[in-house]
Amino acid sequence: MLRATLLIIGDEILSGRTRDVHLQHFAIKLGALGIVLAEVRVVSDAPDAIASALRDLAGRTRYLFTTGGIGPTHDDRTVDALALAFGLTLVEDEETLAAYRASQGVASVDELTAESRRMTRRPSEAVMVQNADFPRSPAIRLVLPTGGATSTTDTGASELFVLAGFPRVAVAQLDAVLPLLETGQKVLSETRAFPVMESKVAAPLTQLVARHPAVEFGSYPQEPKDGKYETQVVARSTDATALQAAVKDLEGLLDK
Amino acid sequence: MLRATLLIIGDEILSGRTRDVHLQHFAIKLGALGIVLAEVRVVSDAPDAIASALRDLAGRTRYLFTTGGIGPTHDDRTVDALALAFGLTLVEDEETLAAYRASQGVASVDELTAESRRMTRRPSEAVMVQNADFPRSPAIRLVLPTGGATSTTDTGASELFVLAGFPRVAVAQLDAVLPLLETGQKVLSETRAFPVMESKVAAPLTQLVARHPAVEFGSYPQEPKDGKYETQVVARSTDATALQAAVKDLEGLLDK
Numbered sequence: 001m002l003r004a005t006l007l008i009i010g011d012e013i014l015s016g017r018t019r020d021v022h023l024q025h026f027a028i029k030l031g032a033l034g035i036v037l038a039e040v041r042v043v044s045d046a047p048d049a050i051a052s053a054l055r056d057l058a059g060r061t062r063y064l065f066t067t068g069g070i071g072p073t074h075d076d077r078t079v080d081a082l083a084l085a086f087g088l089t090l091v092e093d094e095e096t097l098a099a100y101r102a103s104q105g106v107a108s109v110d111e112l113t114a115e116s117r118r119m120t121r122r123p124s125e126a127v128m129v130q131n132a133d134f135p136r137s138p139a140i141r142l143v144l145p146t147g148g149a150t151s152t153t154d155t156g157a158s159e160l161f162v163l164a165g166f167p168r169v170a171v172a173q174l175d176a177v178l179p180l181l182e183t184g185q186k187v188l189s190e191t192r193a194f195p196v197m198e199s200k201v202a203a204p205l206t207q208l209v210a211r212h213p214a215v216e217f218g219s220y221p222q223e224p225k226d227g228k229y230e231t232q233v234v235a236r237s238t239d240a241t242a243l244q245a246a247v248k249d250l251e252g253l254l255d256k
Numbered sequence: 257m258l259r260a261t262l263l264i265i266g267d268e269i270l271s272g273r274t275r276d277v278h279l280q281h282f283a284i285k286l287g288a289l290g291i292v293l294a295e296v297r298v299v300s301d302a303p304d305a306i307a308s309a310l311r312d313l314a315g316r317t318r319y320l321f322t323t324g325g326i327g328p329t330h331d332d333r334t335v336d337a338l339a340l341a342f343g344l345t346l347v348e349d350e351e352t353l354a355a356y357r358a359s360q361g362v363a364s365v366d367e368l369t370a371e372s373r374r375m376t377r378r379p380s381e382a383v384m385v386q387n388a389d390f391p392r393s394p395a396i397r398l399v400l401p402t403g404g405a406t407s408t409t410d411t412g413a414s415e416l417f418v419l420a421g422f423p424r425v426a427v428a429q430l431d432a433v434l435p436l437l438e439t440g441q442k443v444l445s446e447t448r449a450f451p452v453m454e455s456k457v458a459a460p461l462t463q464l465v466a467r468h469p470a471v472e473f474g475s476y477p478q479e480p481k482d483g484k485y486e487t488q489v490v491a492r493s494t495d496a497t498a499l500q501a502a503v504k505d506l507e508g509l510l511d512k
Contacts, residue, residue: 011472012476014292014296015283015445015492016280016281020279023272023276027269028272039270041295041296041298042296049295071454073454074473075473075475076475113455115459199375202330202371203371219327219330219331220274
């Protein structure tokens, strides 16, 4: 199975000031490519927290995405933390420097502010992934140096994509990254609703689960409406035939 | 600093089917008690994923909360994973059994369904935290058996609270748990907005940050409205006097 991990970086999420919008967006976009989000972590802006999470997650899944900690200010530390985590050297990206020069109408890199130049940094081994909407804000793409894997053809290694936290930029960056990803077997999903409390589906569902080993089932009680209960059962599989058989069986769940 | 970690359990969050509502709610409720949310993780319903995260997070922060994986069906595995992670024995909770008997109007435990009895399980070392709204759904409270700490007075140990994933139940459970928590120094926060791009505040803000070591600053560009930029700067501190001085300084950020 093709899997990914998402690392969301930002004190503003952990303090409750800002509500996360990345998790569900990544889950849906990656899911459409058959890439399963295996885990999500949210850590603070502190470089050691970011570096520790990056080291911990490297090599666990085929892809690792980060959002946040990208920007011109003192609290934007993701790129520094990345260098810290893996002993990487940071360089200024020529193409991004050119985009800054163009947008500020200056001929020389020396006329750019320190803050602008800070935004062009990437590990020397990384490449930038351009997006059409924000030419000064490419995503950073890097095969993480773990397990001796140093090439993008090493499927055992994690490939890292570093994206912004600002939602509109992250959306544009992810859209540009998606065509670069391997695609997996898409997880197909069907939902059926039953007008009962969840405890009423538990026993028959356990039997049904045993009959369909190629299908995963989730059971989700809904908020009662007008005092009426509803439990939704989701069946998921990469195997369309197995899913169809399971759904047929599921539709008769309460018929005994 | 008094810190907590939140472990959100559920395939439905990772698949994007359901949008998480717990993170921000916990952040705000805990923040009001001076408890800082240090990290959040989202993992699947798989018992080994839950157990691995529990073991990894035990002992890192004073409090560890889980949501999800609580219920009568086969995909509700948090309590089993907890037992697996720490080699704990599960028992049926007498008081919860009584609540089930009362709600179903049966005299004997033997008349309860297997699904109902499954919902009353807790590690033998744990206690239940009752809430007024859902007498059959108490939270589980347990001092995690790490570092030899086995008593609730061991402040070096993590205290675990296991809550439901269903939002209304989790809210009621957390409200019942909050009075049991130690309180820390509340982080005070002030926000000031500046009508400029974030890059314009970067240099003066770096200087201001250096002048106020007891205060943390975050800088957040806003979505432009009618082509007008805005950058919000948040100052945070547990020290009211230091915060006041920093905010006064912050208000003159662009005056040079």
